[in-house]
Amino acid sequence: MSRIDIRHPHALPKAKAKKAIDEVAKKLAERFQMECAWNGDILNFTRSGVDGQIELGKDDLHVHAKLGFLTAMFKDPIENEIKRVLQERF
Incomplete structure (x- = not known):
């Protein structure tokens, strides 16, 4: 099993960062038929063959x-x- 592990800095306020992640999630959903759902500050995404999350940290x-x-x-x-x-987004 292969893994992706990326850390990316951001300087946005939490609400704006969450909105930007939402926009990315919508693109993922449309382009790759991913299902996405928030659980606190973690966006979980899944589809056949992929299971992951985007954690929103302070910075x-x-x-x-x-x-x-x-x-x-x-x-x-x-x-x-x-x-x-x-x-692009951050």
Whole structure:
């Protein structure tokens, strides 16, 4: 099983950071048919072959995900896309 583990700094107020994460989650849901749900300051996302979360911290975001066997073949492009979107939004 392959894993993605990304930490990304942010300087946004909590409400704005959460809104930005929501926008990212909507794109994930549309593009990759992910199901997303908040649990406090953690956004959980899932679909067949992917299980992960985005934790909203005071000054950073922590994205971690477990990729199933087939999804793991696309780890690098998935990780690069996550980093690109985080750089765009934060």
